[in-house]
Amino acid sequence: MKTLKVALLGCGNVGAQVARILLEDASELAARAGAKLELSGIAVRNIEAKRDVELPRELFTTDALALIADADVVIELLGGMEPAGELISAALASGASVVTGNKALLAVRGAELGALAAANGAQLRYEAAVAGAIPILRPITDSLSGDRITKVMGIVNGTTNFILDAMDTTGAQFADVLAEAQALGYAEADPTADVEGHDAAAKAAILASLAFHTDFDLADVHCEGISSVSAADVAAAADAGMVIKLLAIAERLEAGIAVRVHPTLLPRKHPLASVHGAYNAVFVEAENAGELMFYGAGAGGAPTASAIMGDTVAIARRLVADAPVIASGVRGSQPALRFDQIATSYWISLRVADESGVLSRIAALFAEHGVSIELLRQSVVDSADGGSALLRIVTHKSTEAALAATVAAVGKLDVVKEVTSVLRVEGN
Amino acid sequence: MKTLKVALLGCGNVGAQVARILLEDASELAARAGAKLELSGIAVRNIEAKRDVELPRELFTTDALALIADADVVIELLGGMEPAGELISAALASGASVVTGNKALLAVRGAELGALAAANGAQLRYEAAVAGAIPILRPITDSLSGDRITKVMGIVNGTTNFILDAMDTTGAQFADVLAEAQALGYAEADPTADVEGHDAAAKAAILASLAFHTDFDLADVHCEGISSVSAADVAAAADAGMVIKLLAIAERLEAGIAVRVHPTLLPRKHPLASVHGAYNAVFVEAENAGELMFYGAGAGGAPTASAIMGDTVAIARRLVADAPVIASGVRGSQPALRFDQIATSYWISLRVADESGVLSRIAALFAEHGVSIELLRQSVVDSADGGSALLRIVTHKSTEAALAATVAAVGKLDVVKEVTSVLRVEGN
Structure with missing residues (x-):
């Protein structure tokens, strides 16, 4: 059976669990992956730091680059932009595949790192980066x-x-x-x-x-x-x-x-x-x-480690089969909308004077700004306050700009004591 | 761009949706798969039957084997054991990959068909067979x-x-x-x-x-x-x-x-x-x-078709990359337990005479049979019936055999008017 060298960068909460699983479940992982997954080393800043899991001291090193140079699969769990970005780049450039849970880095440099992986026939996998253990x-x-x-x-x-x-x-x-x-x-x-x-x-x-x-x-x-x-x-x-x-x-x-x-x-x-x-x-x-x-x-050492290991086994299976990385189709170029281009449904909560004509004045302001009311509910009359009522309004889909103008105008009405909250609504 | 021939067997509720998606979403599918997915034909028993979706008449044929002989991917949606089994076997034997949602067939012949696929370098995928659209x-x-x-x-x-x-x-x-x-x-x-x-x-x-x-x-x-x-x-x-x-x-x-x-x-x-x-x-x-x-x-034409298409695109991506089928590890041989070897937690509902000493007599019978009571609740005294009470008992994990013996013994007690229900409990 083939042996694949797995280098681990970082040994915090998640990293310690990944190391534990690689060591404890070695035979089960080999049966799943078709290759032995050998933990070749753990790169950390401080070898003496206290870890969640007891791990053999000889696995630890402070020389991440040397560890990467010798690895088939690199698991990056340092988090943050650097040195994580530099180390992932080095691994991919050397043809090693990378597993990471580093959302902050991926959200900024994901496309670039994906291209680097593709150019080197390597895989970049990051199931753990979103919603921890959940396969999404x-x-x-x-x-x-x-x-x-x-x-x-x-x-x-x-x-x-x-x-x-x-x-x-x-x-x-x-x-x-x-x-x-x-x-x-x-x-x-x-x-x-x-x-x-x-x-x-x-x-x-x-x-x-x-x-x-x-x-x-x-x-x-x-x-x-x-x-x-x-x-x-x-x-x-x-x-x-x-x-x-x-x-x-x-x-x-x-x-x-x-x-x-x-x-x-x-x-x-x-x-x-x-x-x-x-x-x-x-x-x-x-x-x-x-x-x-x-x-x-969505988080936690062992659950996140489960996602990391799923990606690691997937990479190992491909390496065992000597199969090329399978592309997931062409990338498109749909524009990202600015927030003010998006229409959502809003919930507005107002404390208003408990007198006749208030509803119609407020409704008129909404209509003037082109914001359509789906639901309006008046309730909880509070007599302690010289008589006030709570108004709750749910709008049909409306732009942020129109809504903001409406709320500003409504807030200036003398009969409106307070705009209690403005929240967006989904799934209604 | 490569073209892959997709043969569809069956055109019921799901099949008609699969055909619609292949025709309507052809360019999107090609972008995802990296190859054109050409619906090469639809094998049915009765060409004249009414379908949920309007489809070109020239796609239909009654000769499934001829269609399969010319296909890269065969989607089997006939259901049932035969001719589905024979046609899937023919497809796999010819090296074509197969997508199916046929749980009845897979539950009986899944291992055999999986081995046939592996022996021919073909893929057998069946995400649609369990829980329809849900990726599970x-x-x-x-x-x-x-x-x-x-x-x-x-x-x-x-x-x-x-x-x-x-x-x-x-x-x-x-x-x-x-x-x-x-x-x-x-x-x-x-x-x-x-x-x-x-x-x-x-x-x-x-x-x-x-x-x-x-x-x-x-x-x-x-x-x-x-x-x-x-x-x-x-x-x-x-x-x-x-x-x-x-x-x-x-x-x-x-x-x-x-x-x-x-x-x-x-x-x-x-x-x-x-x-x-x-x-x-x-x-x-x-x-x-x-x-x-x-x-x-878990069902329905379009949702199930979504799962069928996910499998079809996965197969296409592999064919485009000219990658071997990647194995998912060695199969084990853990024994299947007979039901009487399994211990579960039970809920037993009894209607009993509303008199003193009933509880202790029943509890003693449970103890005698080695069934441990986790929770016992007496309630809803019904005076219409000469005075009866409802007893609800939740047991700790117990075997089917021990439970059955207990329930039989309890049912024979003169103070027990009826064993209302016996159900297994999970997640408590």
């Missing part, structure tokens, strides 16, 4: 290759889903839940990349690139995080039978592809609405397949 | 190839899920809902294959074979249908926060692999519990990935 990239590129995907909506960041789910369950404010998530290890000390949507935006770019056969990068993604979502927003959504989720959305519209990340209202009956805690899920709509959903653990 | 076979064989699957539980028959879901929603009896499903076209005039679990059993054999790298066939699957599930069972389940689903279960136990289909109680919070109507879903547990779920349309 392969179903999109392979299983749905004979269909036409129209929309992808994903809960692809576990930290923000944990926070929003806890806000929904407990009624707590964002800041309090974030602090709890940090204490539990669900959120980083610096939570910016998660809560401001940057991590989800990188994944959105990757999903869009695969679903629509066009290279999109981070700059094509409109991104809003969840730090401005209030307990009142969550409560109002719950009251209307909805839930707020941070979604990564990539959608084919007539003029091009819209890629965006923002807090989104979903009806409770939508399959994504029942994704709780730190779980991830990706909902896919295709012309023939209809609606599909893929659900599972 | 590829994730199991490829994405999870570096992990160890421990259990697969699927709602893989839309008809029975529609019926059980309607019983749960409306409280109606099985026979009434079945009649309604037949009127709506969700159930066949002869519903036996669906309601008695035979269709799900074929899919269970296929799932088990892929998940556990061993050839299992229909004879290895213990199969019970849903015709004995009563409105009272459904109501009692609902009352206990559970729902009854027909599950195809394949599980790795210490002694071997257990493959079974039967009505199963699931807690409402289990992801499979919220799969409604005719939708399908497959829940997978793997050592590293943890819990995954794949959800979507």
